[in-house]
Amino acid sequence: VSLAHLFLGERVRPGDRVVDATCGRGRDTLRLARLVGPTGRVLGFDIQEDALAATRELLEREGCLDRVELMAASHERLAELVVPPLHAAVFNLGYLPGGDRNVITRPAATLAALDGAFRLLVPGGRIVVALYPGHDGGLEESLAVVAWGGQIPARAAAVWHCTPVNRPPDTPQLLVVEKRG
Numbered sequence: 001v002s003l004a005h006l007f008l009g010e011r012v013r014p015g016d017r018v019v020d021a022t023c024g025r026g027r028d029t030l031r032l033a034r035l036v037g038p039t040g041r042v043l044g045f046d047i048q049e050d051a052l053a054a055t056r057e058l059l060e061r062e063g064c065l066d067r068v069e070l071m072a073a074s075h076e077r078l079a080e081l082v083v084p085p086l087h088a089a090v091f092n093l094g095y096l097p098g099g100d101r102n103v104i105t106r107p108a109a110t111l112a113a114l115d116g117a118f119r120l121l122v123p124g125g126r127i128v129v130a131l132y133p134g135h136d137g138g139l140e141e142s143l144a145v146v147a148w149g150g151q152i153p154a155r156a157a158a159v160w161h162c163t164p165v166n167r168p169p170d171t172p173q174l175l176v177v178e179k180r181g
């Protein structure tokens with residue numbers, strides 16, 4: 001998460017329009033809300049009411065709800081619901097910590113959302129994806145996302161796969177996409 005925030009913090013500026021594709025308990029949403037400031041806009045997606053309620057509560061407590069719109073919708077609909085320009089998007093895949101472990105992000109929806117986000121992204125914009133190969137279904141999804149990143153032509157984006165080399169292979173990883181101008 002801290003590495004994801006580092007990649008976002010380096011690029012996201014006050015006034016930007018950004019997406020949290022998986023709000024969960026709202027930590028990434030809050031980070032984005034602080035980065036874009038009161039003149040920016042964060043659109044947050046989640047399919048679980050619990051997650052959206054936790055996110056709303058955190059943003060309210062931290063005084064950042066004014067710049068955030070929360071959608072009870074699958075991120076598959078990202079391209080339809082996001083009004084460009086899009087400066088950055090974060091995906092934190094897997095299941096809601098402390099929630100139902102059967103509700104997980106799924107490759108088909110994740111890839112559809114990534115496609116949509118990449119299309120709307122401004123040149124220089126970033127997509128950051130936290131991958132969790134350690135849970136049931138997580139490896140399949142992680143491989144699918146890395147393969148998705150790998151098929152983007154180098155002239156269209158720089159794509160990094162950040163993976164620790166001194167920890168087990170099911171340790172969380174990051175995919176970072178930066179669209180070229």
Ligand SMILES: C[S@@+](CC[C@H](N)C(=O)[O-])C[C@H]1O[C@@H](n2cnc3c(N)ncnc32)[C@H](O)[C@@H]1O
Pocket residue numbers: 021022023024025026027028029045046047048051073074075076092093094095096097103104105106109
């Ligand atoms: C790992 S959690 C996100 C953690 C969160 N970013 C945080 O900072 O607390 C993954 C979230 O993705 C959500 N999710 C699963 N499938 C989804 C979908 N198709 N569209 C949007 N959110 C989805 C789950 O409900 C869960 O809350």
